[in-house]
Every structure is written in structure tokens, then in C-alpha cells.
Amino acid sequence: MSRPASAGGSRPSHTVHVQDCHHLIRSKAVGLPGGFTKSGHPLLIFPDVATFSQVQDSDLLLLLKYYISVIPRNEQSTGFAILIDRRNSDWSEIQSVFTKIVSIFPAKIKEVFLLYRYPSGKPVLGQLVNDYLLDFDIFHVSHVTELTHYIDTKHLPVELGGMLTTDIETWLTVQQHVDSFTYSATKIARRLATFVKILNQEDISLHQNRDTMQEVAEKNRNCYKRLRRELEDLTDQGVYMMRQFQETGANLMQRLSVQMLCYQLDNTWQYFTRTFKMQDHLYVQYVELNQFQNEFRELNNKFHENEKIIKKLVVSGESLEEASSALDQLDSVIEALSVDVVKAKNLAKSGQDLILEHAFARDCLEPKCSELKIMCKRQELLFLERRRALLKFLDLFEALENMRKWCQTATEHLSRDKDQDRDQDIMSQVRQVDYLMSKSRDIKIKSRAGFEEDFEDIKPLLSAKTVFQVDDAIDELDRIMREVVERREYLRSQAGPSYRGDAESSIDLTMKRENILAELLETEERYVDDLHSILVGYRDKMREHNSSLSQKTETIFGNLEEIQNFHSSCLLPELERCGLNSQEVARTFLEFSDTITRLYCRYCQNMDAARKAVTEVGENNALLLCCQKELGHQLPLSAYLLKPVQRLTKYQLLLKDLSDCSFPGAKFELDECVHVTLGVIKAVNDSL
Numbered sequence: 001m002s003r004p005a006s007a008g009g010s011r012p013s014h015t016v017h018v019q020d021c022h023h024l025i026r027s028k029a030v031g032l033p034g035g036f037t038k039s040g041h042p043l044l045i046f047p048d049v050a051t052f053s054q055v056q057d058s059d060l061l062l063l064l065k066y067y068i069s070v071i072p073r074n075e076q077s078t079g080f081a082i083l084i085d086r087r088n089s090d091w092s093e094i095q096s097v098f099t100k101i102v103s104i105f106p107a108k109i110k111e112v113f114l115l116y117r118y119p120s121g122k123p124v125l126g127q128l129v130n131d132y133l134l135d136f137d138i139f140h141v142s143h144v145t146e147l148t149h150y151i152d153t154k155h156l157p158v159e160l161g162g163m164l165t166t167d168i169e170t171w172l173t174v175q176q177h178v179d180s181f182t183y184s185a186t187k188i189a190r191r192l193a194t195f196v197k198i199l200n201q202e203d204i205s206l207h208q209n210r211d212t213m214q215e216v217a218e219k220n221r222n223c224y225k226r227l228r229r230e231l232e233d234l235t236d237q238g239v240y241m242m243r244q245f246q247e248t249g250a251n252l253m254q255r256l257s258v259q260m261l262c263y264q265l266d267n268t269w270q271y272f273t274r275t276f277k278m279q280d281h282l283y284v285q286y287v288e289l290n291q292f293q294n295e296f297r298e299l300n301n302k303f304h305e306n307e308k309i310i311k312k313l314v315v316s317g318e319s320l321e322e323a324s325s326a327l328d329q330l331d332s333v334i335e336a337l338s339v340d341v342v343k344a345k346n347l348a349k350s351g352q353d354l355i356l357e358h359a360f361a362r363d364c365l366e367p368k369c370s371e372l373k374i375m376c377k378r379q380e381l382l383f384l385e386r387r388r389a390l391l392k393f394l395d396l397f398e399a400l401e402n403m404r405k406w407c408q409t410a411t412e413h414l415s416r417d418k419d420q421d422r423d424q425d426i427m428s429q430v431r432q433v434d435y436l437m438s439k440s441r442d443i444k445i446k447s448r449a450g451f452e453e454d455f456e457d458i459k460p461l462l463s464a465k466t467v468f469q470v471d472d473a474i475d476e477l478d479r480i481m482r483e484v485v486e487r488r489e490y491l492r493s494q495a496g497p498s499y500r501g502d503a504e505s506s507i508d509l510t511m512k513r514e515n516i517l518a519e520l521l522e523t524e525e526r527y528v529d530d531l532h533s534i535l536v537g538y539r540d541k542m543r544e545h546n547s548s549l550s551q552k553t554e555t556i557f558g559n560l561e562e563i564q565n566f567h568s569s570c571l572l573p574e575l576e577r578c579g580l581n582s583q584e585v586a587r588t589f590l591e592f593s594d595t596i597t598r599l600y601c602r603y604c605q606n607m608d609a610a611r612k613a614v615t616e617v618g619e620n621n622a623l624l625l626c627c628q629k630e631l632g633h634q635l636p637l638s639a640y641l642l643k644p645v646q647r648l649t650k651y652q653l654l655l656k657d658l659s660d661c662s663f664p665g666a667k668f669e670l671d672e673c674v675h676v677t678l679g680v681i682k683a684v685n686d687s688l
Contacts, residue, residue, distance in 0.1 A: 007246070017179060020062060021063050023384075025168060025171075032166050037151050037318055041111055042071050043086065044067060045079045047157075047159070048085045049085050053096065057100065070175065070179075078103070079111075080110060082111070085160065086115065094671040110136050110436070112139065113141055117142055120316075162269075167249065170248065171634055178250075182261060182422070185264070192227060195224075195272070197275075199275060203231065213372075224276050224280075235265060288354060296368050310379070313386060317397070318463055323390060327391070330386055332609065345372075351372075372611060396458070403474075403476075406439060407476050410436055411432075413432065430492060433488040433491060434488070440484075445477075446477070507568040516654060521576065523650065530640065531560060531644075532564060534557075535560060535561055538637055541623065550611075566592075566595060566599060573594075583669055583670075589655065597680045600644060600684050645684075655677055
């Protein structure tokens with residue numbers, strides 16, 4: 001005989017809620033679901049209570065369907081275990097209860113445990129075994145102690161020899177929360193499934209308008225974010241419920257239900273996220289990448305147009321005014337086209353951001369980002385090439401103007417000198433001519449060979465008129481230079497032996513003074529460059545390094561940047577303005593003496609701490625060695641940190657030498673300057 005057709009029937013179309021059967025639960029006709037057999041089957045217990053016979057079949061079916069619904073589905077796949085306790089009943093009643101339960105039970109039965117006492121000499125279990133042998137196993141248990149062979153005591157109630165204590169009211173309260181959580185989880189899972197279905201059915205290629213695509217993509221992203229927030233809140237609620245279950249007395253099945261729901265929600269979310277991201281990638285490809293491509297195309301065309309504009313710019317001139325005007329026009333074009341450079345750089349940055357956010361776009365975007373940088377560089381080089389040429393034109397016309405002015409001054413001097421009285425001081429005339437010759441050293445173009453060498457880059461751009469102008473200027477310079485040299489030789493021949501010695505001595509002092517002033521200016525420029533290289537090549541890189549090095553930069557370099565700013569923006573420009581005027585040089589040092597004292601005293605006061613910090617870092621530190629190599633320095637950082645102190649001593653020596661070879665008019669101020677410089681050095685030494 002096979003199992004009756006009603007057993008294992010399908011579930012109703014409507015969901016059973018705890019409110020539908022709470023009165024049946026309180027009747028205790030069926031025990032609360034909360035355990036498993038050792039074979040892993042969910043266990044339902046039918047206790048030996050009088051109320052069972054009063055339960056209608058329809059009510060029993062309703063109750064069983066609810067109990068089955070609260071058990072996680074993955075735990076139901078192997079089938080259920082049923083324990084029927086009828087220790088105080090006769091065989092006919094047992095057979096009736098057994099048939100009722102098995103015929104109504106709305107799920108797969110795998111094991112049945114019958115707890116009853118055989119009537120003496122009447123073993124009738126064989127009939128049940130024969131009837132249901134093909135459907136499930138039937139075990140006869142005559143005493144509760146035998147149940148432990150099949151079921152762990154933690155899953156058995158106390159009345160059946162186990163450790164499980166249950167309170168129906170507590171269970172109902174907890175189950176209401178579990179059912180509410182289950183309902184919310186089911187609802188959001190359906191919404192996720194609906195959204196995935198919409199995404200899968202959506203054909204992005206049908207949206208021809210970029211704005212429409214962007215609108216759809218933004219709508220989907222907002223929906224994704226909203227669902228993510230709701231799911232996160234629900235998951236947090238499940239985690240909180242699991243913690244509360246430890247205090248509220250929830251049984252194993254309730255805890256397992258919430259745990260499995262959280263796990264299923266997590267799996268659902270992962271699948272949903274993968275699907276959404278795949279779809280979103282398509283939107284990125286059609287919207288953001290399409291936008292990038294369009295902007296790249298526009299900029300590419302714009303840079304080609306810019307290149308034509310730049311190449312049409314005039315890079316020539318036949319006068320200082322024309323060259324200056326062409327340079328101003330070039331600078332105006334540079335400023336106008338710099339807008340496109342900014343756009344290109346911003347677009348390249350956007351491309352890099354897209355690559356970081358969407359790795360699949362790398363192959364498409366990376367070459368274009370590189371091309372944008374190349375376009376900017378190519379335009380910059382075109383500008384630099386033309387600007388460099390126009391600056392050369394300016395140098396040329398300024399050099400021609402200097403030649404003209406010197407020739408005019410020399411001609412006027414020669415005319416005036418020849419008209420002077422023979423009794424005028426010969427030495428005075430010699431000095432004037434020597435001064436005139438010294439000023440000729442400032443002339444940049446002294447010969448055709450020099451012109452060819454200095455202006456070779458722009459020679460093909462020069463007009464015939466300009467070339468003739470240069471030739472005429474060089475010829476004029478040669479002629480007047482010969483006249484000046486002849487006049488100087490004549491004046492020297494007219495001077496007596498006593499004057500000749502004084503003249504030669506004066507000439508030697510002048511040359512020596514000019515050499516000292518040239519050395520002062522040259523070493524000052526080199527000093528400023530050295531300080532700048534120390535700050536950029538060492539300090540800035542140490543600041544960028546994420547280690548203890550960055551914390552020691554302030555100690556190591558002190559106020560070196562303030563010293564560098566003072567020399568580059570104040571002292572060096574003033575010395576350049578002074579030129580060969582030693583009195584102006586002296587006045588400059590006297591004017592800045594207080595500033596020099598303040599800056600260098602502060603720097604020297606920090607030297608011990610700086611030396612100690614460098615020692616702690618170590619001269620052989622990898623970063624310091626790398627900086628030294630990049631700068632091409634032969635000596636380590638500690639040697640360059642001594643340059644400010646060495647520079648003070650150099651000032652004192654140069655100013656003293658300058659005083660020794662100066663005329664009495666300038667010597668007074670220079671001696672005072674040397675005295676003040678020695679005072680600065682003393683103040684610095686006293687500050688240590």
C-alpha cells in the first residue's frame with residue numbers, strides 16, 4: 001500500500017501568518033519547531049495531549065503549513081522527521097493519529113518515530129511499515145531514553161528526556177519579529193529582482209540622445225543607491241535581532257531563519273550589484289566615454305587650428321619697435337590659446353579618473369590622455385620656438401642701438417678732445433679715453449664673426465635691410481674704434497715719463513676694480529642659484545617624502561628660504577643696477593647691512609641643531625644621495641649648508657680688495673662698508 005494522495009500536497013497560494021493560527025499554537029497539539037534529528041532532518045513533535053483529537057483536519061493542515069514555512073527552505077530539502085508521542089494510548093488510537101498526520105502533512109516525510117508501549121504479545125508495527133515502506137522510515141521507540149540514539153537531547157523537550165524548555169508566549173512574540181523580518185526581506189528581494197529584470201531588458205543603444213542616456217543612467221544609479229541603503233538597514237536589523245535572540249529566548253529554528261535570510265540577502269545583493277555594475281559600465285561607455293571622445297575630437301581639431309594660427313605669426317622685424325610688437329602679438333595669442341591647454345589638461349585628468357573608476361576603459365582612454373599631453377607640449381614648443389626667435393631679434397636691435405650710442409659718444413668725445421687746449425691735463429684725457437674704451441666692452445656685436453655666432457639661429461629670418469644695417473654698424477664701429485685707439489696712443493706718447501707711470505698704474509687699478517666688481521656679481525648669481533638648488537633639490541623632496549625626513553626639514557634648513565628670497569629679489573638686482581660704480585656698491589651694502597645681520601644671525605643660531613639633524617638622518621641616506629646625484633653636487637648636503645657663512649666672509653674680502661684699488665672719492669665709502677661688514681660677521685659670531 002502506498003502513501004495516501006493527500007500527503008505531501010502542494011502549498012496554498014496564500015501565505016499563512018502567525019495571526020492565522022496562534023490559537024492552534026497555544027493548544028499545543030503540535031510542538032514548536034526547533035530542532036533536528038542526528039540525520040539532519042527538521043523535527044516536528046506531536047505530544048500526547050488530549051487536545052489533538054479536537055483539532056480539525058483543516059486546522060491541523062493550516063498549523064503544519066505555518067510551522068513548515070518558518071523552517072528555512074534549504075533545511076527542508078532532505079525531508080522532515082516526525083515524532084509521535086502516544087505512550088498512554090492504545091494501538092487503534094495510535095494508528096488513527098498516525099494516519100491523520102501522514103495523510104495531512106504538507107511536505108516530504110523522511111523519518112517517523114513512534115513512541116508507545118507494545119501491548120503484551122501484540123507487535124502490530126509491521127502493518128504500518130508495510131504500508132509506508134517506500135516513502136519513509138518508521139522507528140518504534142518504547143522508552144524516551146531510546147530517542148537519544150536518533151535525536152540529540154538539546155533538540156528534545158524536557159518531557160521527552162531532553163534539555164529544551166519552551167515558552168509559547170515568548171516564542172510567539174519572537175516569531176512575530178521573525179515573520180516581519182521575513183516579509184521585509186521577501187519584499188526587498190522582489191524589488192531587487194524587478195530592478196534586475198528592467199536592467200536586463202533595457203537596450204541602451206536605442207537611446208540616441210546623450211542627455212537621455214545620462215538621465216536614464218542617473219535614475220538607475222539613484223535607484224541602486226536607494227535599494228542599497230534599504231538593504232543595509234534591513235541587514236543591520238537582522239544582525240541586531242540575532243544579538244537580541246540571546247536575551248529573548250529564541251529557539252534554534254528562529255535564529256537559523258534570520259541567519260539564513262541575512263545570508264540569502266547578501267547573495268542576492270552580490271548578484272544584483274554585479275548585474276547593475278555591468279549595466280552601469282555600458283552607460284559609462286555610451287555616456288561618459290562618448291562625452292570624452294567628443295571633447296577629445298573637438299580639442300584635437302582645435303589644436304590643429306591653433307597650430308596653423310601659430311605658424312602664420314610673424315617672426316621677424318626690421319626695428320626694435322617691430323620686434324617688440326611681434327612679441328606682444330605672440331604673447332596675446334599665447335594667452336588666448338592657453339584656454340585650450342587648460343581644457344586639454346582637465347580632460348586628461350577626467351580620463352585618468354575614469355580609468356581609475358572603470359578599469360575596462362584603460363585601453364580606450366590611456367592613449368588619448370597621452371595624446372592630449374603631447375598636443376599641449378607640441379603647442380608649447382611652437383610658442384617657445386617663436387618666442388625665442390623674437391627675443392633674439394630684440395637682442396639684435398638692442399645690440400645695434402648700443403653700438404650706435406657708443407659710436408655717437410665716441411665721435412663726440414674725439415671731436416671735443418681735439419678742440420681742447422694743449423696745456424690741459426694729459427692724464428685726464430687719457431683717463432677719459434680709457435673710460436670710453438672700458439664702456440666698449442658692453443657692446444655685444446664687435447665683429448662679423450661674433451654676429452654670425454651669436455645670431456646664427458635667426459639669420460635665415462633676417463631681411464636684407466637688417467643684414468645691411470648690421471654690416472654698416474660693424475663697419476662704423478671698426479672705424480671709430482680705430483680712431484679711439486689711435487687717440488689713446490697719441491695721448492700716451494704726449495705724456496712724459498712720470499705721467500706714463502701714473503697712467504699705467506691708473507689703468508691697472510681700473511681693470512682690477514672692474515674685475516673685482518665682475519667677480520662680485522658673478523659669485524652673487526652663483527650663490528643665489530646654489531641656494532635655490534638646495535631648497536628645490538633637497539628640502540622640497542624631503543617634504544614630499546612620507547617619513548621622519550619630512551619632519552626634520554624645518555630644523556635642517558632653518559630660514560634659508562628667507563635668505564634666498566632676499567638675495568634673489570633685493571641684493572642681486574641692486575648689484576646689477578650698480579654696474580661698475582663701486583660707490584653705489586658700497587651704498588647698497590650699507591643700506592642692507594641690518595637685514596643681512598638679522599637674517600644671518602638667525603641662520604647661524606640654528607646651525608648646531610641643523611648639523612645634529614643631518615647627522616641623525618645620515619649623509620648616506622638613500623633620499624639624500626639621490627638628491628645629490630640629481631643635482632650633480634660633488635659634496636654632500638652638509639657642505640652646502642655652510643655656504644651662507646662662507647658668503648659673508650667672501651663679501652668682506654671682495655669689498656676690501658675693491659677699496660684698495662679705488663680712487664679717493666669712493667674709498668671712504670668702501671672703507672666704511674668693509675667696517676660694517678666686519679661688524680656683521682662679528683654679530684653673527686657672537687650669536688653662536
